[in-house]
Amino acid sequence: MATSGRTARPRVAVAKFASCDGCQLTILDLEEELLEIVTRFDIVEFPEATSRRSPGPYDIVFVEGSISAREHLDAIKELRKQARTLVTIGACATAGGIQAMRNWADHDAFRASVYEHPEWIESLATSTPISDHVKVDAELRGCPIDPGQLKELLTAVLVGRRPQIRDEAVCRECKRKGLVCMVVATGEACMGPVTTSGCDALCPTYGRGCFGCFGPRANANAKSWSTSLMKSGRPPDEVWRLFAGFTGYAEPFRSTITELGKVKS
Amino acid sequence: MITSPAPGQTAAARQWFLARTDLASLVDGIRATGRRLIGPTVREGAIVYDDIHSAADLPAGWRDEQSAGRYRLERRTDDRVFGYTVGPTSWKRFTFPANLPIATAHRTATFGFDQPVPEVTPMAFLGVRACELAALNVQDRVFLGGQFTDEDFRARRAAAFIVSVQCTTSSSTCFCTSMGTGPEVHGGYDILLTEIDEGFVVQAGSPEGAAIVAKLPTRKPTHAEAGAAVDNVEAVRTRIGEPMPIPGIDARLKLQLDNPRWGQIAERCVECGNCTMVCPTCFCTSVIEKSDMDGKVATTERQWDSCFDVAFAKIAGGDFRARPRDRYRQWLTHKFSTWMDQFGSMGCVGCGRCVAWCPVGIDVREELMIIAPPIAPVVRPVAVEPVAASPGNFSVARLASVRSETEDTTTLTLTDLDPAFLQGRPGQFVMVALPAFPAVPISISRFRSNGIDLTIRAVGPTSTALVNLHPGVKVGIRGPLGTFWPIEDAYGRHAVVVAGGVGLSPLHGLVDALVANRDRFESISLFYGTRTPEDQLFRDDLAAWSVSKAIDVAVTVDRAGPEWKGRVGVVTTLFDKMSWDCSKVTAFVVGPERMMQASVQGLLSKGVPSDRILISMERHMECGIGLCGHCQMAGRFVCKDGPVFRLHELGDMFNREGI
Numbered sequence: 053m054a055t056s057g058r059t060a061r062p063r064v065a066v067a068k069f070a071s072c073d074g075c076q077l078t079i080l081d082l083e084e085e086l087l088e089i090v091t092r093f094d095i096v097e098f099p100e101a102t103s104r105r106s107p108g109p110y111d112i113v114f115v116e117g118s119i120s121a122r123e124h125l126d127a128i129k130e131l132r133k134q135a136r137t138l139v140t141i142g143a144c145a146t147a148g149g150i151q152a153m154r155n156w157a158d159h160d161a162f163r164a165s166v167y168e169h170p171e172w173i174e175s176l177a178t179s180t181p182i183s184d185h186v187k188v189d190a191e192l193r194g195c196p197i198d199p200g201q202l203k204e205l206l207t208a209v210l211v212g213r214r215p216q217i218r219d220e221a222v223c224r225e226c227k228r229k230g231l232v233c234m235v236v237a238t239g240e241a242c243m244g245p246v247t248t249s250g251c252d253a254l255c256p257t258y259g260r261g262c263f264g265c266f267g268p269r270a271n272a273n274a275k276s277w278s279t280s281l282m283k284s285g286r287p288p289d290e291v292w293r294l295f296a297g298f299t300g301y302a303e304p305f306r307s308t309i310t311e312l313g314k315v316k317s
Numbered sequence: 318m319i320t321s322p323a324p325g326q327t328a329a330a331r332q333w334f335l336a337r338t339d340l341a342s343l344v345d346g347i348r349a350t351g352r353r354l355i356g357p358t359v360r361e362g363a364i365v366y367d368d369i370h371s372a373a374d375l376p377a378g379w380r381d382e383q384s385a386g387r388y389r390l391e392r393r394t395d396d397r398v399f400g401y402t403v404g405p406t407s408w409k410r411f412t413f414p415a416n417l418p419i420a421t422a423h424r425t426a427t428f429g430f431d432q433p434v435p436e437v438t439p440m441a442f443l444g445v446r447a448c449e450l451a452a453l454n455v456q457d458r459v460f461l462g463g464q465f466t467d468e469d470f471r472a473r474r475a476a477a478f479i480v481s482v483q484c485t486t487s488s489s490t491c492f493c494t495s496m497g498t499g500p501e502v503h504g505g506y507d508i509l510l511t512e513i514d515e516g517f518v519v520q521a522g523s524p525e526g527a528a529i530v531a532k533l534p535t536r537k538p539t540h541a542e543a544g545a546a547v548d549n550v551e552a553v554r555t556r557i558g559e560p561m562p563i564p565g566i567d568a569r570l571k572l573q574l575d576n577p578r579w580g581q582i583a584e585r586c587v588e589c590g591n592c593t594m595v596c597p598t599c600f601c602t603s604v605i606e607k608s609d610m611d612g613k614v615a616t617t618e619r620q621w622d623s624c625f626d627v628a629f630a631k632i633a634g635g636d637f638r639a640r641p642r643d644r645y646r647q648w649l650t651h652k653f654s655t656w657m658d659q660f661g662s663m664g665c666v667g668c669g670r671c672v673a674w675c676p677v678g679i680d681v682r683e684e685l686m687i688i689a690p691p692i693a694p695v696v697r698p699v700a701v702e703p704v705a706a707s708p709g710n711f712s713v714a715r716l717a718s719v720r721s722e723t724e725d726t727t728t729l730t731l732t733d734l735d736p737a738f739l740q741g742r743p744g745q746f747v748m749v750a751l752p753a754f755p756a757v758p759i760s761i762s763r764f765r766s767n768g769i770d771l772t773i774r775a776v777g778p779t780s781t782a783l784v785n786l787h788p789g790v791k792v793g794i795r796g797p798l799g800t801f802w803p804i805e806d807a808y809g810r811h812a813v814v815v816a817g818g819v820g821l822s823p824l825h826g827l828v829d830a831l832v833a834n835r836d837r838f839e840s841i842s843l844f845y846g847t848r849t850p851e852d853q854l855f856r857d858d859l860a861a862w863s864v865s866k867a868i869d870v871a872v873t874v875d876r877a878g879p880e881w882k883g884r885v886g887v888v889t890t891l892f893d894k895m896s897w898d899c900s901k902v903t904a905f906v907v908g909p910e911r912m913m914q915a916s917v918q919g920l921l922s923k924g925v926p927s928d929r930i931l932i933s934m935e936r937h938m939e940c941g942i943g944l945c946g947h948c949q950m951a952g953r954f955v956c957k958d959g960p961v962f963r964l965h966e967l968g969d970m971f972n973r974e975g976i
Contacts, residue, residue, distance in 0.1 A: 088610055203610075211612035216605050220590070220626050223676075227594035228415035228621055232361035232405055235676045237388045245589035245676050259361070270627045271641065273587045280386075280587075280677045 062111035065097035069117030074196035075142035076100035108134025118144040132186040143195035143298040151179040152301035195265035225253035246272040267299035274308040333535035336516040341372035356443030366406040383488040386678025407597035420617040435472035447499030451666040452597035481506035485549040490669030495561040511546035518546040567654040569689035572968030583641035590623030592671035701740040711793030727784035732768035741797030743826030750793040754779040760823035772822040807903035817908020846888030889919040899924040930964040
């Protein structure tokens with residue numbers, strides 16, 4: 053049970069699509085454990101850390117970033133073929149990321165307003181999560197991912213058990229920490245009730261409402277929460293923006309945004 | 318719940334007065350004993366419980382304004398220190414930590430599991446309210462009351478010195494008075510404070526408390542000060558009133574497992590679990606394992622968890638409480654019903670935290686009163702004392718006429734009877750007997766000036782014998798029995814009578830009474846469904862009602878030959894005709910039980926309130942007066958507590974098979 057019986061270290065690759073590399077940096081941020089990690093895992097591909105390249109197959113592939121450009125479409129399929137286990141990391145890979153806001157907008161107009169030569173930009177009209185294209189075995193949420201959850205996942209792989217990653221509201225972490233609920237006490241907007249935990253309530257700890265970067269938890273009652281936010285006096289477009297952040301393209305945030313879009317216009 | 322008196326309760330009779338400016342002497346005095354002092358302090362826009370280093374940390378001059386889903390701190394116009402109610406923290410944070418290592422395990426050179434010995438710093442809790450003392454007692458029962466105990470809790474509880482404060486202020490979210498937990502403190506403290514304008518009336522509840530009080534710069538309170546302390550707490554009791562009638566709610570909730578309201582709450586509930594986190598008694602936890610990367614050394618940590626968690630009741634094969642409504646129901650029924658079965662008290666102490674800290678503002682008090690409202694007492698006024706009120710005793714009446722209604726149903730008119738029968742009310746019934754035939758219950762279908770009508774379907778020996786009688790013979794009757802239609806309930810409202818088949822019989826007298834009082838109702842309607850046109854009762858009366866302007870009559874049949882020009886379909890299809898605001902409907906429903914179930918569902922979905930739906934139940938009866946036991950249903954005797962019930966009295970027993 054201690055290990056899966058393999059004598060060789062698992063071959064690990066880190067790959068990226070449309071993303072900011074912040075999740076890859078989180079891997080490097082595991083400073084205490086890095087030495088232990090490279091002893092136990094054979095990290096053969098890691099663009100943020102090394103320019104060394106090594107072809108598959110891989111035991112584990114960590115995928116950062118969303119599918120946002122034409123060449124991504126084939127690349128992710130090829131990567132899947134090379135991966136025994138494929139783990140998506142971060143809001144871009146798991147939900148389409150903040151760049152998925154264009155999924156509700158006019159792609160050409162977006163391109164034209166941002167780039168001087170929009171014709172050079174070969175992006176797709178949508179930014180979509182990896183799971184829309186290939187089978188995903190596990191995911192780590194967040195923008196960026198949480199180092200503790202990453203360590204837990206790696207440990208679970210080595211020990212041979214299921215990672216203990218909870219699917220509960222961010223509120224739960226706030227309450228365990230003894231933070232005062234700002235929704236109730238000050239009227240601050242917060243996505244905590246519908247967002248899955250894992251960040252140790254990072255933003256509320258610093259007096260900010262949750263941005264929802266870990267994405268919707270299972271069965272998130274986004275409809276009631278958006279209604280409640282509007283009931284407390286927020287106009288629909290403000291609520292739209294709350295949901296349409298880092299993980300807006302993940303259901304049920306996605307339908308809530310679409311619904312709010314209707315209210316807005 | 319009454320807390321057990323603390324040792325040294327006799328000393329509690331002694332009171333001292335401590336000036337507000339001298340409160341620091343109490344804070345310093347407790348800290349001087351080496352205890353970690355925890356008390357109220359302002360942080361992040363709320364009054365939370367945290368470490369108190371000096372009296373300056375206390376929330377002097379602050380008050381809290383609370384309602385469902387809302388909490389705001391505001392300045393008081395005075396400098397009272399305990400002029401707030403309860404905030405988001407409860408003492409369970411200190412008696413039952415949110416994160417607690419409960420074991421370490423290793424398989425290095427050796428293999429084993431080690432449990433840490435609880436090492437607890439002596440603590441002092443300052444500002445424990447009556448509801449919070451009650452919550453500590455609930456925790457005592459949960460963690461220490463059974464065969465297996467939580468030794469960490471025991472150590473923390475024993476390490477806590479308690480300075481209690483009687484409430485002299487309240488929030489709209491408070492309902493300790495309903496739960497019987499406050500606002501007065503009855504024992505369970507080391508020191509008790511009651512804040513008045515000038516300072517505090519102080520009592521000691523234990524030798525350790527008395528020792529600390531003895532060192533304070535106190536004096537004897539004046540008569541006025543002692544009186545003010547009592548009056549201030551009494552005023553809080555008056556202000557809170559009794560927001561929720563609680564007696565019997567545990568039993569009533571058990572009858573409401575299928576109430577549609579659970580689904581409606583689930584549409585609002587975001588399942589954040591905040592209610593369970595802020596609750597001072599919720600005790601559910603999960604454990605997580607933290608290990609080194611080899612899995613050789615691991616720590617097991619216990620964390621507060623919540624029954625609202627999607628995975629809380631999950632096993633490999635699936636989830637036992639898969640729907641949000643299941644999880645909400647689990648929580649609320651545990652707090653107010655099944656907790657009683659497990660621990661002998663309610664799981665709720667009425668602190669109101671779950672109301673204030675619910676981000677979508679769900680108020681458990683409102684929900685409980687909708688789901689399991691208080692039931693009207695079973696003993697009701699009787700229309701008239703029944704005649705011959707013992708099983709073997711019958712009064713004699715004469716059969717005046719026999720009229721065939723349908724192929725198998727006949728109406729008998731009885732005269733020459735005891736005047737009590739004429740004073741009966743629509744909805745009541747009589748027990749009818751013939752020598753050598755067992756008595757049967759028959760509802761009174763009509764009251765005449767000198768007699769009553771009984772409409773009887775020939776299905777058994779007695780009913781067959783009765784319908785074959787000839788005018789002039791005598792029969793034995795007992796009654797009038799049972800509850801009756803409360804027609805005054807429909808005054809100023811739309812009276813809707815829904816009848817199926819022979820169910821029109823107990824409603825006929827009601828329709829007569831409604832029509833006779835036409836001006837008292839917004840409208841009167843009769844919806845009558847039968848299997849075929851030939852099964853209609855009282856066809857002459859139906860025709861007469863149809864042409865009158867007093868009542869709208871709509872009939873339908875399940876099936877009919879080509880000569881039938883009327884409506885075909887079940888009776889609920891007639892509900893389309895209710896074009897008015899259905900919250901203003903009082904409905905009277907009788908028919909076969911399946912038809913009543915469908916009708917009730919239809920009425921509820923139209924928005925007719927469940928306490929405005931009246932139904933008449935039929936059960937086997939032998940005595941008619943609650944002695945034979947045949948007609949028991951959901952804790953009621955249909956004969957004497959019914960046959961007319963308000964729907965909500967029966968809860969979901971009405972829709973259940975096998976009751």
